Amino acid sequence: MKLAKTVWLGSALAAATIGLAAPAFAQDKEIVIGAQCDRTGPTQIVGTVLCPAYHDYMGLVNSRGGVEGYKIKVIEIDHEYKVPPAIEAHERFKKEGAVMTSAFGTPQLIALLKKFEEDKMPVTSPGIGSSAAADGKKYPYVFPIAATYWSQAGGAMKFVKDKLGGNLKGKKIAYIFFDNPAGRELIPLLEEIGKLEGFELRTFGVPSPGIEMAAQVLDITSRFKADFVVAHLFGRAPSVAIKEFKSKSYPLSKVIGLVWAGAEADIVAAGGFGIAEGYNTLQYAGVGSDFKVIKDIIAMHKAQGRTPGKEMESTVTYNRGVYQGAVHVAAIANAIKAKGGGKITGEDLRKGFESVTTLDPSLDGLAPPLKLSAEDHEGGGWVQVWSVKGGKFVKSSEWFQGYRDVVKKHVETENKK
């Protein structure tokens, strides 16, 4: 019996070694991208939608014939939102010849920051990581490619200002945030905007896991009596917040959630679109399925004899995955054009990213008008507000930037430290 177990174990290990021994070399006309995913672990609600979306878009690009004659190959590794597996994933990507990484997860990105620079491998981090990374001079290989938290805060405050009649003087703004670095990062910026506009800011931290926040919401609604609430919450916390504001009869039209507090799943978990009526969400990619690229993806699935996955129903997160893919493809196209063919390296791709100004036209309306450059790896920090109205997300604004100069100044001072 003991022996049988040993043999069994031994064969499993042997099989594993064979699996390891078969190397996959990148071909000449192929671009390999390493995608770190979080389909398991605390943020899986995002990963299980975003990662398939990314694959879908890359599949679409390949089915159209690739980029400038190159095929794109995506290797995905799930890191369960843990750091050591992300390190392993990075080394594996390198071994498989990946020239760039699509990161997901702030701790994982931070742990690898140095590695990306040493290995000269560009990495994109839409919606995650430190806002200071928008500065391409300081972080040459990190590309947020979407509004960073600071830009989101600026955008949210501009929206609030418009909603409160264009003047914030003497108003009370509550900032309810997940009590981690990503949440705290926004406070100095909001304080500065507060000084500029003369509003009173009060912050309310919600510690992890944020499944209960009756006290904070009660404080906001009945003691502080906020005129507007900016909510920067993750995971399950956004839906709990929506539910609590509802139960305190606070109008949800006076709440704006930043990018991780505004997916369909958050609304569904809060009890449905009926409950969340009026709730505003900040987005860095368009919402809904009414875009050409989404129809193309559905057509591609049908042509290949597959039924489009359920994840397509979560359009907020799904569209972000598509948008991310489109920026990557644009950068790859730039890199190939600039080099005129041959083997594309991470360095080429970095320059490709730094000259991204137009995306795949089928993303019209879905993607912000971003312009990446050697200085600005964020692309302008464009955001859009979508609000819950009549059972669905309705666009409440076009693409806009908020307090751009304040944000820029903050990036500068932070990076001078």
Place this chain on the structure above:
Amino acid sequence: MLYREAGNYKTTYAKDMALFPLPLTRWVAAALLVLFVAIVPTVLHEYYLSIFNLIFIAVVGALGLNILVGYTGQISIGHAAFMSVGAYTAANLAVKLDLPFWITLPAGGLMAAFVGAIVGIPSLRIKGTYLAIATLASQLIIEWIINHTPAISGGASASIQVPRPVVFGHELKSQLDLYFFTLFFAILALIATVNIVRSRLGRAFIAIRDQDIAAEIIGINIFRYKLIAFAISSFFAGVCGVLYTYYFGIANYEAYQIVVSIDYLAMVIIGGLGSVFGSVLGAIFVTALPIVIRLLVEAFGGFIWDTAALSAVAASMRLVIFGALIIFFLVVEPEGLARLWRNIRNYFRTWPFSY
């Protein structure tokens, strides 16, 4: 493995206490050393070295936790917090005072040991499961303090970049350089642990684990030794955190949250409580098994799922198989992999003439 102990008699106490009781074990140790120092780094691709690096760092942390949980019998679910204490101590010293790693590393360990000793104070009165949950509190409190003290965390993003370690003017940057760096400290930790557990200190720990009232009666100062156990264990954790910091090039407390504590607990329990070798096996199991499972699912999952579904399935399957294997090994041998290894070895020791 296949050797005979016959004919080796221990005639003195010194021999009984020897680190390598048999000449053969000495040879095995030497062979392993050659394997890891000379053969592994020259033969294997950088990718595999990165996995080794993660395992070596994990070995340091697991050994420390095993001293506390396995040898002293005090369950701790807050081990990762001490890693962050070590990490931030070293990072602050390295950045603000520009100190080299051979100062920051022990400093990180000592700071963690100090904090660990404070956390260990309730162990005087609280025992068993109650203590385990109390250590969970220390995890949350330490995290909160780091997160809310810019002087420690280095600002709102709570991460401090550290320069790469430099040895004799050579900057340790590649996985190969770091391989020797982490290997050195893993071996050091191994030797230290083996020596701690066979000394007076280790015996006191074991006495406390087995029956703390009896230990007190025979004159062991329980409180003192429990605190020492907490301090030593936290020292290892702190060093582990410093190693992570140099390995990543950055200190960030989000890399040391409760899941990490639970991972390390898994290492020592699956590996085998109260076994140095078990800590090593546990570190390998927890670090490498998910990778192996993923590779297997990638290699053979194609027969069941199409490629689009495969990446979705691979992630969840990894969790399921990993959990199932933990349960399987525990049901087969609740005392861990080290015991399983001993069973196999004992089987072969007399094989084929077992009667």
Place this chain on the structure above:
Amino acid sequence: MLEELQFLFSLVLSGLSIGMMYSLIALGFVLVYKATDAINFAQGEFVMLAGFLVATTLAANLPLWAAIVFGIGIMVAFSFVLERVVLRPLLGRPVVAVIMATIGLAAILRGLPPITIGAQTKTIPLPIGDEPVSILTATLPPIQVLGVIVSVVCLGGFTWFFAKSRMGVAMRAVADNQQVAMAMGINVERYFAIAWAMAGIVAALGGIIWGSMLGVDTQLALVGLKVFPVVILGGLDSILGAVVGGLIIGVVESVAAGYVDPLVGGGTKDFAPYVLMIVALMFKPYGLFGKRKIERI
């Protein structure tokens, strides 16, 4: 001043109601520990599993009562199988082996839903409306009111069960001393199975209540983390302890968030209960109502 009092009242009330809901989860933990001395680190995942079962049945257009019956039934069956396959072989083994086994189980349970029924968030709509319920000057979400009622019924029911029913008395005997219980002709292993099954039932109810409040996906398992301070403060083997512990933790969390957070800049809610717990343990090392273990050599 009056406003401040109203604020405090609202804080305490919401703390009490959420505390009762913690007690419901803690109860499952206590039941298992009481009878079998096992620490179940997968309690949160139990709740999540039950939530998934009920939500999936509801999504198949079955009536609510059928979904609840189905959920409870499967949870009981699951607990029986679990006890037989995993926990019984670990009987008499070091307590950490059981802890680790339940951590492994938690990994399995978190991995299964995405493969089988999809990771998307599901809901458990209960026919109780969305309008907040007013209690004097404060308001509570209706789901919390329902949660409190279910908790009270459960806790009361189990207290009666252990105090009066034949089975409950036998279980107490098993918990007190397995060998003596065995000598008195009690089938100890059977009662272990029953204890796990009861934990399954409680987890099912918890899954319905919490699932309805938070939505059902793997994040629902996070409620498991919240019960540790509750059970430790109350005492691992006391149902009354679970209630009192839950209420204290609920109120402390609430008041800490309302009064301490503004002073220190946020986020004390998560560890304030733990600090209180440690302080309490320094005076009462087995929790407020836990049974003191007398150690002999």
